[in-house]
Amino acid sequence: MAQIVLMPKLGQTVEESTIVKWHKATGDTVKKGDVLFEIETDKAVLECESFYDGTLLKILVAEEETVPVQSVVAYIGEPGEEVPDAASAPVAKPVKAVAAPAPAKAEPVKAAPEKVFATVATPAPAVQASVAVAAPSAPTKLFISPRAKALVKNKVVNAENIAGSGPNGRIVEKDVLAYLEQTGYNNLRIAPAAKRLAAASNIDILEVKGTGDSGRIMVRDVETTIAEQPKIMSKMRQIIASRLAQSFGQIPHFYVTTSIDMTDLLSYRKELKAKDVNLSVTTFILEAVVMSLEEFPIVNSSTDGVAVTWHSDVDLGIAVSLEKGLVVPVVKGAQTLTMEELQNQMKALSEKARTGRLMPDEMSGSTFTVSNMGMFDVESFSAIINPGEGGILAVSSTLEQAVVVDGKIKIRSMMKVTLSADHRTVDGTKGAEFVKALKSKLEDIDLWKSLI
Amino acid sequence: MEKFDIVVIGAGPGGYPAAIHAAQLGKKVAIVEKEIFGGTCLNWGCIPTKALIASAEKFEEINNAAEYGIKVDKVSFNYSNVVSRKDAIVSKLNSGVGSLLKGNGVTSYAGTASLESRNVVKIAGKDNLKIEADKIILATGSESFIPGFIPKSPSIIESRAFLAMTKLPKSLIVLGGGVIGCELACMAAMFGVEVTVVEMLEDILIILDKDVRKAIRSNMEKMGITILTGEAMGDISATTKTVKGKVGDVEVKAEKMLVSIGRRPYTAGLELENAGVELDERGYVVVNDLCRTKAANIYCIGDANGGPQLAHAATAQALRVVDNLCNKERKAMEMLIPACIFTAPEVGVVGLTEQDAKEQGIDIKVGKYNFAGLGKALAAGATDGFVKWISDPKTDQLLGAVAVGAHATDLIAEAAVAIRNELTVDEIGNTVHAHPTFAESWMEAAHSVHNLCVHSVVRRRK
Numbered sequence: 070m071a072q073i074v075l076m077p078k079l080g081q082t083v084e085e086s087t088i089v090k091w092h093k094a095t096g097d098t099v100k101k102g103d104v105l106f107e108i109e110t111d112k113a114v115l116e117c118e119s120f121y122d123g124t125l126l127k128i129l130v131a132e133e134e135t136v137p138v139q140s141v142v143a144y145i146g147e148p149g150e151e152v153p154d155a156a157s158a159p160v161a162k163p164v165k166a167v168a169a170p171a172p173a174k175a176e177p178v179k180a181a182p183e184k185v186f187a188t189v190a191t192p193a194p195a196v197q198a199s200v201a202v203a204a205p206s207a208p209t210k211l212f213i214s215p216r217a218k219a220l221v222k223n224k225v226v227n228a229e230n231i232a233g234s235g236p237n238g239r240i241v242e243k244d245v246l247a248y249l250e251q252t253g254y255n256n257l258r259i260a261p262a263a264k265r266l267a268a269a270s271n272i273d274i275l276e277v278k279g280t281g282d283s284g285r286i287m288v289r290d291v292e293t294t295i296a297e298q299p300k301i302m303s304k305m306r307q308i309i310a311s312r313l314a315q316s317f318g319q320i321p322h323f324y325v326t327t328s329i330d331m332t333d334l335l336s337y338r339k340e341l342k343a344k345d346v347n348l349s350v351t352t353f354i355l356e357a358v359v360m361s362l363e364e365f366p367i368v369n370s371s372t373d374g375v376a377v378t379w380h381s382d383v384d385l386g387i388a389v390s391l392e393k394g395l396v397v398p399v400v401k402g403a404q405t406l407t408m409e410e411l412q413n414q415m416k417a418l419s420e421k422a423r424t425g426r427l428m429p430d431e432m433s434g435s436t437f438t439v440s441n442m443g444m445f446d447v448e449s450f451s452a453i454i455n456p457g458e459g460g461i462l463a464v465s466s467t468l469e470q471a472v473v474v475d476g477k478i479k480i481r482s483m484m485k486v487t488l489s490a491d492h493r494t495v496d497g498t499k500g501a502e503f504v505k506a507l508k509s510k511l512e513d514i515d516l517w518k519s520l521i
Numbered sequence: 522m523e524k525f526d527i528v529v530i531g532a533g534p535g536g537y538p539a540a541i542h543a544a545q546l547g548k549k550v551a552i553v554e555k556e557i558f559g560g561t562c563l564n565w566g567c568i569p570t571k572a573l574i575a576s577a578e579k580f581e582e583i584n585n586a587a588e589y590g591i592k593v594d595k596v597s598f599n600y601s602n603v604v605s606r607k608d609a610i611v612s613k614l615n616s617g618v619g620s621l622l623k624g625n626g627v628t629s630y631a632g633t634a635s636l637e638s639r640n641v642v643k644i645a646g647k648d649n650l651k652i653e654a655d656k657i658i659l660a661t662g663s664e665s666f667i668p669g670f671i672p673k674s675p676s677i678i679e680s681r682a683f684l685a686m687t688k689l690p691k692s693l694i695v696l697g698g699g700v701i702g703c704e705l706a707c708m709a710a711m712f713g714v715e716v717t718v719v720e721m722l723e724d725i726l727i728i729l730d731k732d733v734r735k736a737i738r739s740n741m742e743k744m745g746i747t748i749l750t751g752e753a754m755g756d757i758s759a760t761t762k763t764v765k766g767k768v769g770d771v772e773v774k775a776e777k778m779l780v781s782i783g784r785r786p787y788t789a790g791l792e793l794e795n796a797g798v799e800l801d802e803r804g805y806v807v808v809n810d811l812c813r814t815k816a817a818n819i820y821c822i823g824d825a826n827g828g829p830q831l832a833h834a835a836t837a838q839a840l841r842v843v844d845n846l847c848n849k850e851r852k853a854m855e856m857l858i859p860a861c862i863f864t865a866p867e868v869g870v871v872g873l874t875e876q877d878a879k880e881q882g883i884d885i886k887v888g889k890y891n892f893a894g895l896g897k898a899l900a901a902g903a904t905d906g907f908v909k910w911i912s913d914p915k916t917d918q919l920l921g922a923v924a925v926g927a928h929a930t931d932l933i934a935e936a937a938v939a940i941r942n943e944l945t946v947d948e949i950g951n952t953v954h955a956h957p958t959f960a961e962s963w964m965e966a967a968h969s970v971h972n973l974c975v976h977s978v979v980r981r982r983k
Contacts, residue, residue, distance in 0.1 A: 260943030262918030269915055288918060288943050 071146030072121045076130070078138040079110060079429050086110045087135040087304055088142065093125045099145055106142070109304050114393065114425050124148045212239040220245045224254065225264055227273040258285040266291045272298075309394050316456045319374075323492035324451050325500045329508045331467045332482045337514050346521065351441055352412040353517070354464055357510040359383050359403045359411075362437055365503045369436050370459045372494045386435030386455060387415055389422040396422045397455060399435040408521065443467060449485045460490040460500075462507075525551045527846070528642050528654035530634045530791070533560020535823030535835030536660030537618050539843050544625045546847040551652055552627055553634040553644055558618040560662055561824075562832040564611055565681040570704055572607035573684070574863050577711035581865075588902060598712065601687045635792040639816050656818050656846055659798070659806060660835065661791065663784040663824035665701075674759035677778045680705065689714055690776035694764060696754055697782035698725030700862050703737070705779060707865040710744045717747040717773050719754045719766075728860075729868065729923070730875045732889075732909075736925045737864050740905065744865065749773070786825040801827065810853055812842050820846075834858045859937045861930035866906050869933025872940045873911050873921030886914040888946065888970030890962045892926050894977060897957035903927035908962040910936075910946065912970050917945040928959045935963055946970045 076086055086108040093105055104116045105125075123145040130142040144152040213221070213228055217240045221228045224245070231248045233240035249255055252275055259274060263286045267274050270291070277294045279286035302310065334353060341348060362369040362383050370379045385403040389396050398418035403411060421427045440452045441464040452463040467484040474481065486507065490500045510516055529540040532554035540552040557564050576598070586593045622629055632646025636657070643651050665679040678686075680701050693709050695702045698720030710716045718725060718741075724734050725741075725748060738748060749768045757766040757778075764778040786805045793800065799807045799815040805827030812820045820842050823835030837855045845852055859871035878885045892898040892906040906926015912919050922936030939949055950967035954960050968974040 261945045261948055262913070262916050262943035265916035265918065265945060288916075 071126055071144040071150050071152045072123065073141050074105065074119070074143040074145060076108070076136055076138050076140045076142050077117055079115065083110045083138060083429050085135050085137045088130050088132055089114060089303075090132055091128060092116075095125055095128055096148075097125050099123055099125050110429055114305065115427075116425065119145065121145045126150060127152050212237055214239060214241045216242040217245045222268075224249060225268045225272070225274045226252075226254065227275075230273075230275075258283060260285060260287050263288045263291045267294075270295050303393060305394050312456055313453055316454050320454050320456070321492040322451075322454065323490050323495065323497060323500055324487055325490070325497070325504050326449060326451075326485055326487040327504045327508050329484045329486060329511050330472065330481050331484045331511065333514050334511055334517070335467070335482055337517060341521065348408055348412060348521070350443070350467070352408055352415070353511065354441070355385060355387070355400075355403070355411055355415065355439060356408050356520070357507050358437070358439055358462060359385065360510055361503055361506040363404055364506055365499060367495055367499055368460045368488075368490060368503050370494055371436070371457050372459070372491060374493060377494050380436040382436065384434050384436045386438035386458070387418065388438060388440035388452075389419050391422065396427060396432055397435060397438055398422050398427055398431050399433065401434070437461070439464060443484070449487060451487045452489050454489055454491060458491075459494060460488055460503075463487040463489065522641070522651050522653050523551075524653040525549050525628070525655070527551075527656045527658060527843075528553065528634075528652060529658045529660055530642065531560065531660040531662055531787075531823075532558045532618065532622070532629075533660060533662050533823065533835065534562040534832035535662070535839045536560065536658070537622060538836045539658050539660060539822065539839035540627045541621055541625045542840050542843045543847065544627045546843065548847060550627045551630060551654075552622060553630045553632060553642065555631075555633040555646060557615050558622070558629075559611075559615040561664070563614050563618065565684055567832055568614060569607050569611055569684045570680075570701075570708070571863060572610045573603060574704065574708045576603040576606065577708045578865075581711045600689050600712065604687050607684075633790060635790060636796040636798070636819075637792070639796045639818055654818075656820070657796075658839075658842060659791070659793075659814070659819065659821040659825060660823050660839065661787045661825045662835075663786050663830060665781065665784050667780045668782065671696075671757055671780060672759050674764070675761055676759045676764045676776065677757075677780060679780050683779050691715060692775035692777075693717070694719060694754075694766070694773055694775040694778040696778055696780045698722075698748065698750065699781060699783070700726065700860075702779065702781035703741070703864045704862065705781070706746055707741060707744065707863075710741070710746050711865070715745070715775070717749065717775060719752075719768050719773065720748070720750045721753040723751050725750060726862065726864075726868075728874075729862075729870060730909075732907075733868060733870070733923055733925045736906065737862075737866060737868065740866055741864065784824065784830060786827070788825060803827070811845060811851060812838055812854065828854075829858050829860070831858060831860060855941075857937060857941050859933050861933065863930065866926045867929045868923065868925045869929045869931070869936075870923040871921065871933055871937045872919075874923065875909075875911060875921075877921070878911065883920075884914055885920065886912050886946075886970055888912070888966045888968070888974075890966035890969055890974065890977070892959065892962060894965070895957070895959065895962055897959055897961070898927070900957065901927065908932065908936075908966050910949070910963075910966050910970055912946050917947060917970075919944055919946060919949065922963075924962075926959075932959060932963070935960060 088106050089109045090107040093099055099105065099119045099122065101119055101122050103119050105119045107114055107116050124147065126144040126146050128143045130136050146152065211228055212233060220242055228240060231240050231244055234244050235241045254275060257274065258279065260281065264274065266288055267277065272291055272294050274286065277286050277290050280290050281287040338348065338350065366379050369383055370377050382401065383403045385400045386397040387400065389398060400411060400414045400418065406414065418431060435455060435458060437458055438455050438461045440461060442450060443464055443466045447465045448468065449465050450463050452461040454461050463486065465485040467482045469480050470483045471478050472481040472483060486504060488500050488504050526548040527543045527550045529536045529550065529552045532552050536552060537558060540550050544550045562568065580598050583593055583596050630644050630648040632644040632648045635643045637643045637651065640653055641651055642654055642657065665681055667677060667679055671677060683705060689709060689712055692715040695706045695716060695718045698718045702718060703725055706716045706718050725738060726734055742748060749771060752769045754766045754768050763774060763776060765772065765774040788800060788804060788806065796819055797816045798819055801807050806814055806821040806825050808814055808821050808826045812822050812826060814821050822838040822842055824830045828834060841852060841854055844850060857872060859869060862868040875887060887909060889907055889909045893904040898904045903926065906929065908924040909922065910919055911921035919940050922933065922940065924932040946967045949963055952964065954964040965974050965976055969977060972979045
């Protein structure tokens with residue numbers, strides 16, 4: 070009896086997923102633990118492993134296809150075994166996921182982030198639709214004579230741009246000839262292979278700028294035009310785009326920047342290191358953020374413009390940059406953790422993010438985010454608030470600078486931080502007090518001595 | 522100090538065309554040469570080797586005259602006459618270069634150039650002076666050399682000394698089965714020298730596709746050349762009379778050894794550091810895609826910049842660099858450089874090879890046609906060889922070509938035109954090629970890309 074492979078349900082908030090890549094083809098032998106396929110949810114890309122040994126008998130969900138979680142995506146069994154086709158496959162039955170990277174923690178998710186997710190998920194299809202309209206190959210009903218059609222095909226131009234002079238605006242050969250003359254097509258020089266490539270790739274020759282001898286259109290020119298065509302962004306990118314646009318459009322951002330003298334902290338960290346206590350600078354910053362948020366709960370709140378929700382937990386989002394975009398894993402209840410625990414959780418989450426193994430639940434529900442670009446030699450930057458949060462802290466590089474200390478110019482290691490706060494709830498003075506609290510903590514070595 | 526718009530250093534196939542072209546475009550130009558006009562190509566490379574090979578082929582042809590129904594008795598050669606014929610050709614050509622330079626108004630200086638600064642060139646030798654230059658074009662080329670691990674001996678020579686010999690040895694080891702090594706090995710073998718080629722890599726002429734290499738190697742072996750590949754030569758020792766060494770377990774021994782394992786860029790004594798011109802870790806001048814060095818007004822063309830070490834590549838760069846300078850343009854160098862190898866049989870190759878495509882993961886379709894199917898080849902008694910097209914299956918674009926066999930080095934010109942202008946397989950197939958000629962093979966090979974070649978039996982498609 071063939072085994073059913075389901076689209077895994079990855080946490081509470083995910084309703085559908087897209088298969089981006091099949092690692093096995095129909096007929097391949099599959100071992101338990103082999104990666105079967107990769108899925109992209111609206112939060113991340115994950116690898117899904119097989120729970121069974123056998124042969125991949127049938128794939129029901131092709132690459133780039135999106136289906137609800139718990140849908141049947143494939144069958145695994147003995148070679149030659151009969152399997153039902155897609156239509157009769159059981160869909161969305163609450164069975165246990167047979168392919169999943171790790172069991173999702175069935176933890177009740179707070180109401181707020183779920184709401185956030187719902188508002189985020191809706192714009193995605195809209196983005197897709199608008200791109201599809203913009204794509205040049207979108208077929209529309211075109212009245213064109215066979216001779217004109219053949220000529221258009223032979224010349225590799227887009228018939229939609231040609232005005233028809235026949236009945237009901239029908240395009241006839243004469244119109245195409247006039248169009249070619251009027252657009253300067255007849256003066257173009259086109260390398261034969263370039264023309265073939267344009268035809269094969271649905272590129273209008275008139276869109277291509279020639280760079281060969283005397284402006285001749287060469288293969289490389291067509292390749293350039295192909296590269297310039299609008300392409301649907303990955304689902305992850307679309308989500309990033311819509312969240313950022315939503316945040317920047319709806320949340321009035323307010324920015325406060327301060328410079329923090331890290332010199333003493335850096336030397337204290339060295340001291341600790343000599344005693345085999347390894348705490349990263351980031352950990353100190355995160356701990357200081359957690360303490361400051363506890364002092365200023367309004368920065369750890371969220372608002373929809375009508376109600377404000379205070380969060381008793383500091384669920385700290387940490388921005389991690391990946392090749393495909395940004396993910397924000399969340400350290401839950403950060404105020405309950407020791408610095409060592411905070412550091413370990415952060416490391417584990419970042420590692421999971423880099424290897425694409427973050428579960429959606431591990432990326433949702435943050436109340437405040439820290440974005441650290443210290444490793445990129447940036448002097449200062451400001452970040453955009455994650456929707457559903459009250460603020461985000463942008464941490465820049467620590468740079469040696471000439472600073473006035475006690476009336477004398479000294480070389481100190483200075484780090485700029487910029488708080489972006491939701492101005493609807495966070496007043497300017499509150500924001501300023503928050504960064505001042507953060508600064509005084511990071512510059513207070515006695516405080517750290519009392520903590521470690 | 523006299524001031525020039527452009528000063529060219531080196532009068533080889535890169536330098537002299539650069540100087541003449543710039544002068545023709547109205548610039549005030551000087552050229553500095555430390556030896557003889559024409560550089561390696563004309564004096565110790567392309568031309569003299571081809572002169573010797575022509576004599577060798579003539580000798581071989583006469584020896585095979587009986588095949589054509591011609592009786593020739595007592596054929597012999599005098600190698601010193603062969604060499605003087607070569608020398609006459611070379612001197613005719615290099616005096617020709619001299620008069621071209623003069624006639625086009627280029628000022629020539631004889632001496633070794635060095636850079637005193639970005640704009641001042643110091644000349645030492647027959648002429649001793651300093652000149653000022655707005656732009657400088659380095660065209661100093663490369664030189665053959667014998668690496669340090671090989672003992673110094675009059676019996677061990679590199680290609681330049683080989684060409685100067687007035688007497689052929691009875692036996693010869695050729696160390697390095699690249700282009701120069703294989704060409705001279707074939708030449709010597711045709712004159713009856715017992716030749717052994719030693720190549721460390723898995724095959725001779727490794728840049729070529731396997732089928733091409735096989736055609737050359739089997740013919741060279743038929744000519745009596747021993748070819749040892751896949752192992753380096755060790756235990757090399759030499760006296761004035763013999764050279765010997767070991768290749769794996771095989772002992773090789775000969776009267777002379779030709780070392781042809783590469784060339785090195787010629788930059789010594791140029792004092793490039795005074796102008797801020799940088800070299801890479803192998804000693805080549807670092808240039809960008811417009812052949813400009815790290816010093817903004819100094820360019821480097823030809824062998825010394827680490828590109829393909831071919832005379833025509835240097836000439837093409839010369840003309841483009843000068844055009845860019847004079848017309849204030851930024852046109853890139855021509856990237857499609859054909860290469861010709863004058864072995865027996867000879868080879869012409871241009872563009873993508875099958876092994877390149879495999880390495881780069883490019884999907885290709887190949888069409889091949891053997892000379893054995895050509896009436897002309899049969900008539901001429903030259904049925905060994907073939908031509909091959911490499912094409913893009915998606916668009917039919919011609920991406921590469923190779924010809925091996927009679928006239929291959931001339932045949933490749935058609936392929937270069939087709940590939941540079943991005944023609945398709947069909948267009949070559951539809952171009953009427955005169956009958957009976959060797960060039961027809963391109964048309965037949967184009968037809969066979971689509972399995973539609975009339976003059977070959979096509980396996981039925983399933």
